[in-house]
Amino acid sequence: MNAKLSNSITELKDRYGIIVIGSGYGGSITAARLASAGYEVCLLERGKEWIPGEFPDEMAEVTAQFRSDSNPLGLYDYRVTEDVDVFVGCGLGGTSLINANVIFKPDDDVFNNSRWPDEIREDRDNGKLNKYFEKANDMLQGAVYPDNRPSLGKIKAHEKSAKDRPGKYYKLNLAVNFEKYNDEPNHVGVHQRPCILCGDCMTGCNVLAKNTLYMNYLPFAKSQGASIITEMEVNYISKADGGGYFVHCTSHSEDKKSRFIHANVVIIAAGALGSTHILLNSRDRGLAVSDKIGHYFSGNADSFGVGYNSDQRTDVLGFGNIRDKRSKIQVGPLILSVIDYRRKELELKDRYIIEEGDFPRAFVDFTRYSMPKISAVAGHDTDFSVIDEASEAARVVRDIAHYDVKGALNHSMLYLGIGHDSADGVIAVDSEGKIRIHWAAAPSKPIFQKIDDEMKQLTKALGGTYIRNPRWTPFFGRNIITVHPLGGCAMGKSADTGVVDHRGRVFDLAQDTSGAVHNGLFVADGSMIPTSLGVNPFFTISALSERIANLIVQDATVNKKPREGALPPPVIISPPLGIEFTTEMNGYFSKSVTNAKTPEDFHKAEKLGKQEGNDIGFKLTAYIDSVDKFVIEPAHDARAEGHIKMGSMKQMVEQGRFNLFIKDPQIHTKRMLFSLQFFGDDGQPCLLDGYKEMRDDPDVDIWEIWKDYTTLFITIHKGNTTRDPVLGQGIVRIHLHDITRQLATIRVRNGSNVKTAFSAKNKFTSFFFGELYETYMKNLLPSQQTHG
Structure with missing residues (x-):
């Protein structure tokens, strides 16, 4: 029996040289390499x-x-957000505990994207990056399913379906022990057993066959002296007087205490959502990080589909580590093979892969009962005939009657498609302190439909009924589901383009020097990936984390030793009270109008745009980080996150600002301003510059007030500034029902109790309606005469 890896919480100290937050690929790798270099490491x-x-x-x-x-x-962390669902693991070893084990290197030209720092491309070209891939593979013990093992139904079906398709079929390199260790120590001393082909990788391997991080990097880190503390969730990080950082965390073990621990080096490796959440919370408490925090979120174009009730038996019913009648079939690991559509002559946006899957034991009974109903409502039968219908119906009856390998579910294929999405989602923290992902534009990207169409063709080759992911349908919200979240703390060349540099160092926005970083503060996980990868991502995360760990070891300027002497007390900073609300406007613009100056000019552009069919709109959430600051400062400035809709396409706002009631140099005028940077369909930068004009005019009537408030004059520039050429002009409007919804979306951020939340909301609404009163209403009321 292998020994436990985690230390007792009673062994937790108040300081370490290095604290690593998270035990996924980035955290486990950096902890292992730094501990082996002789540094005192604590992994949380x-x-x-x-x-x-x-x-x-x-x-x-x-x-x-x-x-x-x-x-x-809980082990399974399924996050439902407004636009995206994310599924990851929670436990010592992170998502490696429940992933599909696929060791897959991306195309070399993925790194040609300008978001990647030049140093990454240089290491790709000089061969250094490839050595990090090799180093990670050596530790993860990758292997292809051996030819001398039993021939498996699902990979035979996958190969058959690929014969007349443009993709190339082959078996994958997997982090699975097929035959190397037979209840004996592996390369780091952990006892492992061969895979029994049970199909339960996704719910957790009970066989000791899956090469999770619990089987390699983590025990290696432990053997090199690293402390491992579980059930400890990090909330935020603050700088300590005299150097280093305090890590503020909460224990989920029996004592439930909040703690702060000092380290000179902190490596954040809590995953795309976790690391971004920690840095967003830290920013709210004064840590100066890039404005790009939260940006470049990608779901790796993950797409799911099922080829249900086909003519071919596939043996996809997992049986786990339980020896009963269900273990008489052989399933294999969750994913074994791929059909690869990544031809070099194609642009990255058109490349993708489709892998097969299976149904773990826990889901088999539920799925065989529910799938006939789902198929009847949402399925597309690819080979309809009377005889075929009778065969399919007979297989369904078998499933409903009892578990049966001759049933419909065991004649099915589960598909996972992966490709290149736009990686332009935005991670934010909502008013309840939870992660929210803005990415309404994702489902409109052609890659998702392309993968969906090909899955249907693979299903047709096997004579099945195709069922797409229900969450992607309009009825269920048209949400993307991803098991490969990336981005949020993306690499970049400077704080203008990313959150961390090529070494994983967090950019320091408080310093004037371009590219300045927080000394000793790093990110090493999927959140640092600035683009989609087009393949299962953990191998790339592993290679880049190996690189980061190596560069930290080599850097003599980084103080990796524990602090000596008395620790200064941590400064506990409460985040400011803020406000968020959502607004939606729609209208028209004309490309033939580029020099509108007056309201009349914009109205003409709107009319022309309607005739031309050029509709435009946006849905934005305004984030006011501090109500006090917002009310006092003349700019009344807030962040705006969301999307712009032009025709059938949606584009995410790359950088958005919103200003409320700005005094215009022109007498008797105030303006609301919108500045929304985005990328057009051609991938080129654009700017939507808009304003509402409110006139302090004694002759104004109620109708004029309504028009002023609900009308936004917009100019679209081909570029990021108002000096760039004009693409078109027009008007977008907010309607009465949208205003009602907008008022209902006002939420207080960081309100610790009802009293403070009410105070913040009252301050904002008093400011808003006070400005409206000063601009309009006081002129509509009868003047008061003073009598002596």
């Missing part, structure tokens, strides 16, 4: 330690392990 993990043999096997057990506020130690 929010989840608990899962020992193989403890993972859930049945549906009730799986359901009980979904993570929530009331169950913070």
Whole structure:
């Protein structure tokens, strides 16, 4: 029996040389390499330690392990946000505990994207980056499913479906022990057993066959002296007087205490959502980070589909580590093979892969009962005939009657498509302190439809009924589901383009020097990836983390030793009270009008735009970080996140600002301003510059007030500034029902109790309606005469 890796919380000290936050690929790798270099390392993990043999096997057990506020130690972390659903793991080893084990290197030209720092391209070209890939593969013990093992139904079906398609079929390199270790120590001394082909990789491997981080990097880190503390969730980071950082965290173990721990080096590796959340919380408490924090979120163009009830038996029903009648079939690991559509002559946006999957034991019974109903409502039968219908119906009856390998579900294929999306989603923290992802533009990208269409063709080759991911349908919200979240703390050349540099160092916005960084503060995980990768991403994360760890070891200027002497007390900073609200406007613009100056000019542009069919609109959430600052400062400035809709396409706002009631040099006029940078369909930068004009005019009537407030004059520039050429002009408007919804969306940020929340909301609404009163209403009221 392998020994537990985690230390008791009673062993936690008040300081370390290096603290690593998170035990996914980035965290485990940097902890292992820095500990092996002789530094004192403490790794903090929010989840608990899962020992193989403890993972859930049945549906009730799986359901009980979904993570929530009331169950913070749950293994399965499924986040439902407004535009995207994200599924990741929570436990010692991170998502490696429940992923599909696929070791996949991306195309070299992925790194040609200008978002990647030049140093990454240089290391790709000189061969250094490839050595980091090799180093990671050596530790992860990648292997292809051996030819001498049993021939498996699902990979035979996958290969068959690829024969007349443009993609290339082959078996994948997997982090799975097929035959190397037979209940004996592996390369880091952990006992492993061969894969029994049970298909339960996604719910957790109880066999000791899956090469999770718990089988390699983490035990290696432990053997090199690293401390591992589980059930400890980091909330934010603050700078310490005299150098280093305090890591503010909350224990989910028995004592439930809040703590702060000092380190001279902090490596944030909590994943795309976790690391971004920590840095956003830290920014709210004074840590100066790039304005790009939260940007460049990608779901790696993840797409899901099912080829249900085909003519070919596929053996996709997992049986776990339970020896019963269900274990008589052989499934294999979750993913074994791929159909690769990444031809070099194609642009990256047109390249993708499709991998096969299976149904873990816990989901088999639920799925065989529910799939006939889903198929009847949302399925597309690719080979309709009377005889075929009878065969399909017979297989469905078998499934409904009882578990049967001759049933419809065991004649099905589960597909995962991966490609290149626009990587322009935005991660934010909402008024309740939870992660929110703005990415309404994602479903309109052609790659998702392209992958969906090809999955349908693969299903047709096997004579099945194709069922797309229900969440992607309009009825269920048209949400993307991703198991590969990337970005949020993206690499860049400076704070203008990213959150961290090529070494993973966090840019320091408080310093005037371009490219200045916070000494000793790093990010090393999927959040640093600035683009989609087009393949399963953990191998790339691993290689880049190996690189970051190596550069930290080599850097003599980084103080990696624990602080000596008395620690200064941490400064506990409460985040300012803020406000958020959502606004939506729609209208028309004309490309034939480029020199509108007066309201009459813009109205003409609107009319022409309607005739031309050039509709435009946007949906934005305004984030006011501090109500006090917003009310006092003349600019009344706020961040704006969301999307712009032009025709059928949606484009995410790259950088957005919103200003309320700006006094114009022109007498008796105030303006609301919108400045929204985005990329057009051609990939070129654009700017939507808009203003509402409110006149302090004694002769104004109610109708004029309504028109002023609801009308936004817009100019679209081909570039990022108002000096760039004009693409078109027009008007967007907010309607009465949209105003009602807008008022209902006003939320207080960081309100610790009802009283403070009410105070902040009252301050904002008093300012807003006070400005309206001063501009309009006082002129409509009868003047008061004073009598002596």
